[in-house]
Amino acid sequence: MIHVLINTLAEKMNEFLSSYYERAEIIVEAGSIDATPNEDQSDKIILSIVNIERETAMGISAPYRNTKNNTFQQTSPPWYLNIYIMVAAVFSSKRYLESIQILSDSISFLQQNSILKLPDQGTITLEPVTISMQELSNIWSILGGHYYPSILCKARIISFDGTEIKDIKQRISSQKIN
Template sequence: MKEGTRARSWTLPDVSLLWRRADAGPSRVIDRAVELVAARLNQHLRFRLQSDEDLVLVANVVAHDGTPAPQIEDKLALFVVNIEKDALPPGRAATPLGAGRLGRAQPPLHLNVYLMLAAGYSNGNYGQALKLVSQAIRYLQAHPVFDRRTAPDMGDGLERLTLEVENLGTQELSHLWGVLGGRYLPSVLYRMRTVVLVPDGLVGEVAPVRGVDAMAGS
């Protein structure tokens, strides 16, 4: 960690917030983004490792009772560890309403989603866990961008996602895995940007900008 840099505090998001509007069409951007990454990794790993089953699950590494999640044994778990606002210039969108009127909407919310890719393993399969992580890292290093050209099956509300490895210092890593249950697994953290949440509806009406000629004649 660089000197003078404040350590991040990791708190797992409430998963129910991600799925509360599961049938809301374009509003389902976070879960669809995560599922897209998992689908691409599964497609690659199935081919590379000649597997008949998916090797990447969108799942946490611990069950609700705090015990290790059994479904991720000898598989990769892909899950969200943090969500933050992306630092973009503020702005407000104006929507034409007709008759020279403009509606005012809240600006879209650009998010960075931190994704952990962790390898579960059974007794004696630690080497296989490292192999899975290595293959996943190689694929995402070669294909860090998902857009309509590279991923034409992207869901509504998704336009472009980029993934980059996020480095963690020893203290941050220890704290994060403490939050996750204390049992470290071979893993890598990615920052996925930019997931865009578009607010529903309008919040008001704004007066259109009048031209110089119009103002002179008023």
């Protein structure tokens, strides 16, 4: 599901930006952000996952589900996850002003498409994340130490719900105690 999110976001953002910029190669690509980008990554918007966290506001659901034939299925409770995505303008220093313009248009895309429908997966919401300069410095240090203009976004509530049934229990139909 995470790959569907990143691929869909990259494809839709690329379609949006392609209407503004005529370029032979794609503008948006999913991948890791390197301190020294290779030729394939240079002069592009790069989408990179920087964190995955569990969403605790959804609570933890019971591991039993009611079925139609008066039984309960024991399953693992679903996990609700937030995916943090760095949207970075990885351009050469000669193209700095162009990188800022393309990043600005990328932010416009994110604002206009804050609710994103994933193919056969449901809907997620995108929102910008405000981080301190220290946190930003820490992230870029982990990514290799070279800063690129960027915005950090959170894709909220990706649900992982396994379908494996662990056990089936019968419903209690009487209160008789022997």
